[in-house]
Amino acid sequence: MTDNILVLEGLSKVLSSDAGEFELLVDRLALERGKFYALVGKSGSGKSTMLDLLSMVSFPTSVDRFEMISETGTVDLAGLIASGKDADISAVRRTKFSYILQSGGLFPFLTVRENLALPFQLRNAPVPPGYFERFAEQFDMVHQLDKKPSALSGGQRQRASILRALAGEPQMVLADEPTAAIDETMALIVVKEFRDLAARQGATVLMVSHDLDLVGRFADQIFTLKPHVVSPRLTRSELEAH
DSSP states (O other): HHHHHHHHEEEEEEEEEEEEEEEEEEEEEETTTOOOOEOOOOOTTHHHHHHHHHHHSSSSSBSSSEEETTTTTTEEHHHHHHOOOHHHHHHHHHHHEEEEOOTTOOTSSSOHHHHHHHHHHTTTTTOOTTHHHHHHHTTTOGGTTTSSSSGOOOHHHHHHHHHHHHHTTOOOOEESTTTTTTTTTHHHHHHHHHHHHHHHOOOOEEEEEEOOOHHHTTOOOEEEEEEEEEEEEOOOOOEEEE
């Protein structure tokens, strides 16, 4: 079986506004299991749009091939999107992907511990005794586990959202600038943990970052989105691999 976990070919996403159109193009993207990837590009290049497309939060304008490959078979994500079956799309999104948003995305009415338990509850899986404490220790979050997000600083909320994403042991982690709200030392710990997660659990991590120096120390491969002006009404951004 191929080492690829996700293959994307011939994708176009067009976003329209009063100011004109923005088109994101991906000729081919192949991500392998157990690898840590970084996606970099200047503001407005389409990095967050790319993650939304990969996680099926939004859908491409057109796509030739979009597949997720596992030991149990291949899921035709392009066909699933075309079917319009929201329940099936949500099930794949919930069980295959973990998405770390810039805003954190924690449920405000739950404690950090209860937020971390959600991925296990979705899989009807038990939580091993002391699991969250051991897991949170490396992020200096043990004493925050029984607090609600409103009682945390911005950096602590971001660390809690990262912990929730990693705790579910997903096949693929998509992280949208997860280190933007934390200090340099903690950012280094977070990126290293992403790299270790990929190696340890065979997960695939794709992290958006503005800090090439930071992610370049750990990433197996770096992708860049480079926008260019095609006409006064059209800006196009294309994915390049390095």
